[in-house]
Amino acid sequence: MAEFLLPKLGADMSRGRLVEWVKKPGERIARGEVIAVIETDKANVEVEAFASGTLERVLVEPGDEWLPVGTPLAVIGAAAGTAAAPRAAEQPAPRPEAAPAAQGRARATEAPPKLPPATAAPSPTNAPASRALTPPAPPIAEGARLRVSPVARRRAAELGVDLAALPGTGPHGRIVLADVEAAARAAVEERQPERPAPAAPLTAAEQAQEKRARVRAAIAAAMARAKREIPHYYLGTTIDLTRALAWLAAYNAERPVAERMLYGVLLLKAVAAALREHPELNGFWREGRAELADAVHLGVAISLRGGGLVAPALHDADKLALPELMRRLQDLVTRARAGSLRSSEMTDATVTVTSLGERGVEAVYGVIYPPQLALVGFGKVVTRPWVADGRVAPREVVTATLSADHRASDGHRGALFLDALDRLLQEPESL
Amino acid sequence: MTNDEIKTKVLAALAAVAPELEPGELAPGANLRDELDIDSMDALNFLVGLSQAFGIDIPEADYRKLSTLEAIVGYVAARVG
Numbered sequence: 001m002a003e004f005l006l007p008k009l010g011a012d013m014s015r016g017r018l019v020e021w022v023k024k025p026g027e028r029i030a031r032g033e034v035i036a037v038i039e040t041d042k043a044n045v046e047v048e049a050f051a052s053g054t055l056e057r058v059l060v061e062p063g064d065e066w067l068p069v070g071t072p073l074a075v076i077g078a079a080a081g082t083a084a085a086p087r088a089a090e091q092p093a094p095r096p097e098a099a100p101a102a103q104g105r106a107r108a109t110e111a112p113p114k115l116p117p118a119t120a121a122p123s124p125t126n127a128p129a130s131r132a133l134t135p136p137a138p139p140i141a142e143g144a145r146l147r148v149s150p151v152a153r154r155r156a157a158e159l160g161v162d163l164a165a166l167p168g169t170g171p172h173g174r175i176v177l178a179d180v181e182a183a184a185r186a187a188v189e190e191r192q193p194e195r196p197a198p199a200a201p202l203t204a205a206e207q208a209q210e211k212r213a214r215v216r217a218a219i220a221a222a223m224a225r226a227k228r229e230i231p232h233y234y235l236g237t238t239i240d241l242t243r244a245l246a247w248l249a250a251y252n253a254e255r256p257v258a259e260r261m262l263y264g265v266l267l268l269k270a271v272a273a274a275l276r277e278h279p280e281l282n283g284f285w286r287e288g289r290a291e292l293a294d295a296v297h298l299g300v301a302i303s304l305r306g307g308g309l310v311a312p313a314l315h316d317a318d319k320l321a322l323p324e325l326m327r328r329l330q331d332l333v334t335r336a337r338a339g340s341l342r343s344s345e346m347t348d349a350t351v352t353v354t355s356l357g358e359r360g361v362e363a364v365y366g367v368i369y370p371p372q373l374a375l376v377g378f379g380k381v382v383t384r385p386w387v388a389d390g391r392v393a394p395r396e397v398v399t400a401t402l403s404a405d406h407r408a409s410d411g412h413r414g415a416l417f418l419d420a421l422d423r424l425l426q427e428p429e430s431l
Numbered sequence: 432m433t434n435d436e437i438k439t440k441v442l443a444a445l446a447a448v449a450p451e452l453e454p455g456e457l458a459p460g461a462n463l464r465d466e467l468d469i470d471s472m473d474a475l476n477f478l479v480g481l482s483q484a485f486g487i488d489i490p491e492a493d494y495r496k497l498s499t500l501e502a503i504v505g506y507v508a509a510r511v512g
Contacts, residue, residue, distance in 0.1 A: 303470070
């Protein structure tokens, strides 16, 4: 038995509103199934279950109240035949529709797995008693490596729990899942008095205005944090796209509208492939060190029609053939704008790609979305005089930029990445 | 098919990518990309909608001709008779 807590679906989320329970009490839940719909300040998100089980009871009904991240929303019982297995709970759960080897380190919203009996689902009031079963470990010196179970690390990232401030109750002071969830619940309790009283109903115009303000506030929080904490460095290069665009035109000319591709898909695939060659730019900065991701999940910056933007993940972009990448991009953009993204898409991105070329911008020097390590930007495709083989000729070119975290990589590595990107885009048929 | 019937279907395809569209407020000669803040993905989805609604193919070379409601209605009318 474990509590299903309001997850943190991105660096800019501190609260959420329960829109709908997709599952009802008594219903069985398969891992990866959508269990609820949560409204964040930026979008509605379909939250997926982390483990199989039964929705025993809901603790919160859908409504207008904003709840802090970490608020218990429901109680999940074990699935038949999956009784509590403490070690199993430490294993990462595979993301649905993907092979285990293709997972990134960030995890989707997860219903907590079974907990060890001694620490199972402590309520806020019994959490200290549970901890008392194992003496707290001494505080960990700054810079020392934290002992944290993988599942606890992922959960802490989801719930916004600072691991450095947490005493571990596991063996040798290891921080386990129960420590993280107890800390999240305690934080929620502390914030309870700050919950605003229900407001009077708003008009449609006021609701839209409030929504825009919330989106801006969420973006402001994440971007201010990024600029405050991440020492960015910026690089740019001009890439000749003439060959890639000619290849794409020939490809599209043979297909009906519904099967055509946008040139942005070539850019995305090339970024993903270049990151495979230079993994130092793909992953996260956490607890004082770079955590490189096993998979390449591209966060695609998508502007929302009401204002603001989201950057949901295109999973395993490096492994997808171009037509499939196009299909998934189309689906992702459509769902982002319709407000039906899934929680794994909100949390799994290992790097962000953005393009402002359609609005005439020639180069984008973006702000990294924490805790990611880099952001790749593309500007407008323009025709420029270009010298090749000693002759000047008009070429279609684009400015590609890299914003990267200097704690995790140096300019030399970033330059090699941009060089690889250029090379890959000269061979579009190989992407 | 009359031009009004074509226009109704075109507006329905547009509304699928720009739900906030108020058909009465869209001037026939207004640039759709600017007026409705349509990007390349929206534009492609709109063209897919048009293609399906009228059973026509739209070559990439013709995309530039389809910048206004008036131009689109004329383009479709010429192909569906």
